[in-house]
Amino acid sequence: MMKNLKDLKLHDISKLNSLDEKEFKKELDSSLKKLFTLRMKKELWELKQTHLIKTLRRYIARIKTIANIKWFNI
Numbered sequence: 001m002m003k004n005l006k007d008l009k010l011h012d013i014s015k016l017n018s019l020d021e022k023e024f025k026k027e028l029d030s031s032l033k034k035l036f037t038l039r040m041k042k043e044l045w046e047l048k049q050t051h052l053i054k055t056l057r058r059y060i061a062r063i064k065t066i067a068n069i070k071w072f073n074i
Contacts, residue, residue: 046063
């Protein structure tokens with residue numbers, strides 16, 4: 001169960017900038033799966049830290065923005 005932001009294992013922007021296209025897709029897929037899991041837990045009233053959803057949504061947006069800047073086809 002995810003309890004903190006640390007449990008989401010998010011990378012900082014400098015780490016994201018150093019990833020190649022394949023790693024970007026892998027990071028995006030895993031983040032989307034985590035977001036889906038958090039949303040399902042929220043609907044089932046199992047998630048107490050609803051702020052994790054907002055944080056993860058913004059992280060996914062960062063990934064997509066950096067990928068768009070680097071011209072990756074994600």
